[in-house]
Amino acid sequence: MAEQKRLSEAYWNTAYPLVGHGQRTLSVLQTALQESNGQQVSDLYGKGELIESFQQKLADFLGKETAVFFPSGTMAQQIALRIWCDRKGVKRVAYHPLCHVEIHEEDGLKELHHIETLLLADTDRLIRLSDVTSMREEVSCLLLELPQREIGGELPEYQELEAISDYCRQKGIRLHLDGARLFEVLPYYKKSAAEIAKLFDSVYLSFYKGVGGIAGAILAGEEPFIEQAKVWKRRYGGDLISLYPYIVTADYYLEKRLPHFQQYYEQAKELAASYNRCQGVETRPAVPVSNMFHVHISLPKEKLEPLLIEVYEAADVGLIPYVKEKSGSSSSFEVNVGDQYAAVPKEKLERAFDLLNEKLTEAMS
């Protein structure tokens, strides 16, 4: 634990912490608010110009009829799945074994809705068309996450996605998109958000991943679906009197960063290549398909942490603020590319990776 804290401190003490958009501090909110009109009136329990115009803007962006802003994706997605289950009268949904609903929500879907789940594919690969066509139990909805975050941010080819969507439509299975990182995959697919969203009946988007907002989510779909989602939002206690701190920041950072996702994607490929040329290091995917990837290093956490600290201190570049134990002999971590990457001078970055490679080679010899 102490070493973990030391790694994080060493990371933030460098002149160039590399990942994401930098530290989540109050200045994120202050910056967005400086450009806001203080006389603008708050949203009021889901009503008002401030929330309604943002909802419509995102609905348009996604090519959907309408949308509703949620405080969290956890809430938005459970509700989407519940509505599709009620619509069909079948309390069962299908998704990946490592999807957010399954592993990060304390079983909210099951505890609050008693919805059964069918886990498709394995923990180390994507859901394929054949997984979907061979489902043995009836489900109301299939949830797909693009990219599949917990396996490094992998993506199916677009044709396979279309085939899955076609199959679900034929079979009366609703398709829900966990698009927490949808902005991030548009450059790889070379598609608009609306083109991708068209394959799905309901779409969830997040504003604090690549966008770099504070929190908040959008759920988009057809009018009757969204009207039901608003009722559930109130039931959950998500229909706050004012959600504007999240909406104003989501809008501000979306405008600021939407033009940069292509760049984040290119930089992620560059950064992954830098990792892959180091001894005992490989990224997953080998070539990223979004702004994210996972790094796997053949060194146990307790050996990797002090080694990284040495690199940070010598190069003044922070590579990652934490490391996870993968097995007794290897470690891993997740990398997201955001605004920070472009701020690091190229020669500093090269020096950091040269050092990392040297030290890893030494440690593994």
Next chain:
Amino acid sequence: MAEQKRLSEAYWNTAYPLVGHGQRTLSVLQTALQESNGQQVSDLYGKGELIESFQQKLADFLGKETAVFFPSGTMAQQIALRIWCDRKGVKRVAYHPLCHVEIHEEDGLKELHHIETLLLADTDRLIRLSDVTSMREEVSCLLLELPQREIGGELPEYQELEAISDYCRQKGIRLHLDGARLFEVLPYYKKSAAEIAKLFDSVYLSFYKGVGGIAGAILAGEEPFIEQAKVWKRRYGGDLISLYPYIVTADYYLEKRLPHFQQYYEQAKELAASYNRCQGVETRPAVPVSNMFHVHISLPKEKLEPLLIEVYEAADVGLIPYVKEKSGSSSSFEVNVGDQYAAVPKEKLERAFDLLNEKLTEAMS
């Protein structure tokens, strides 16, 4: 609808809109943030100095072991009731027929938890000890709201509250406090928050009523109860990556306004008296016991609205921005006293009520 909008506009167009702390605009957030340290690090999924210190501060204020910050009271209270039901193994709770859980949450408690409810007292009076001692069904928890907002903000005498608490403890019934307006009743009871909270097993507090924050709630109680509440908070999607916009503002306005609740209470009594001397007007309670009360006027909404607009325009004082239809022949509205009241010059206020009385007398003759 058009007239309703005109009333609201006329209200906000006066130099002295009378109720609450003024309009809910972005400046509420901007003001609080100007005094914040931009380098302060965000809370992260319920962890970190920013959220933990505020939770402990409120736990201490309430004399409880610990506390957890929630995005909303709806979420906090449903969860409290669920935990008490699970603890006892009885899925039934008792509360007032006009409590928030019953009328403002789209039946979240029933839809998400399948908890039965026993409604005590009637829609026009408080829950009494005799209602509690004569319950015919077993319940896990009794929820009491102080003050009972939907009937104008009435309060039981403190001795009755103590007797209800004693009875519940004897009978193994958990007592939960809906303290959305707990700060507001301390002056009447002449008790500390901790003295009142001591009568209850769990306490919920809100930060956007008298405190005037943006949103957010605290749930306080013993450690194992709060630990379970945190699990449910995650299940609900309430464990946002960052809740700090609500926490920072709750703390800022709490510090600013906590010293003024005695004053709001005294002013509410003064303001209620001004209403009560007008023709066909009575407040409930006749003498307020907090900073709030309801006003009932023997004139239908469609006659009262234009009359109020005339008063606002002539006196440059806004009394209330909306009016509710009560029956075909009378109207009502809720008044909260906050910072705005003290800003109105006494003679302006007197003139407004003289005018109101004149016009009501005329309209009713």
